């Protein structure tokens with residue numbers, strides 16, 4: 001078991017994982033892993049290299065060779081700033097498609113685990129607690145209704161000045177949830193040992209405070 005403390009936050013699209021995970025990491029002075037960004041980078045790199053998202057061996061090779069630098073909010077792919085390019089809905093769909101391929105997940109595993117560095121890590125995604133950091137002392141399943149999540153993503157895209165259509169976002173989100181929950185490898189699931197954080201009626205600050213309270217209770221237990 002790793003001695004590095006890890007908080008694993010998993011949940012469906014636009015539930016607020018990234019926002020909450022980043023703030024918890026800031027509050028504790030921990031590192032932060034946005035694992036979805038790695039799948040998004042893989043989808044973007046495959047597209048740039050003309051490799052189809054369904055081509056398992058091709059995308060796995062792209063994943064193994066990803067030339068990525070994470071520098072705070074800046075993400076460089078092959079030296080180019082792709083921080084915004086990976087956030088489009090189209091690349092989100094591509095990420096969900098490539099993420100269903102077992103060879104791609106295997107190619108990205110060690111890259112994600114390497115983020116576990118002292119003094120600790122907060123990691124968000126779909127399989128942080130199940131596969132990447134199964135020994136994490138705190139696992140959180142962060143969710144909200146599909147309507148609330150679609151609304152959040154809609155406002156987020158509008159806030160970025162992107163054209164957004166609520167009906168299209170809702171359909172996209174449902175298709176993505178369906179694929180992420182029903183794939184054969186590392187599907188999104190609420191683990192028996194994960195705390196449930198339902199945020200439909202909860203603000204960001206309250207969600208962050210709840211995760212920090214769970215963490216305090218873990219570190220106050222000698223066995224954690």
Ligand SMILES: Nc1ncnc2c1ncn2[C@@H]1O[C@H](COP(=O)(O)OP(=O)(O)O)[C@@H](O)[C@H]1O
Pocket residue numbers: 011012013014015016017018019020152153155156199202203204207
């Ligand atoms: N508890 C919450 N209440 C309202 N809006 C939230 C909440 N949590 C996150 N948001 C907003 O929802 C949007 C999606 O959050 P994000 O962290 O990107 O989700 P995810 O990483 O799960 O896709 C962001 O604009 C964020 O500010």
Ligand SMILES: Nc1ccn([C@H]2C[C@H](O)[C@@H](COP(=O)(O)OP(=O)(O)O)O2)c(=O)n1
Pocket residue numbers: 012013014015035036037039040092095096099100124125126127128176180
């Ligand atoms: N640990 C992870 C993280 C993301 N994925 C896949 C599934 C998701 O639909 C895509 C994009 O993930 P991301 O967390 O960036 O997506 P959202 O911002 O929540 O919409 O990648 C995964 O399979 N496993």
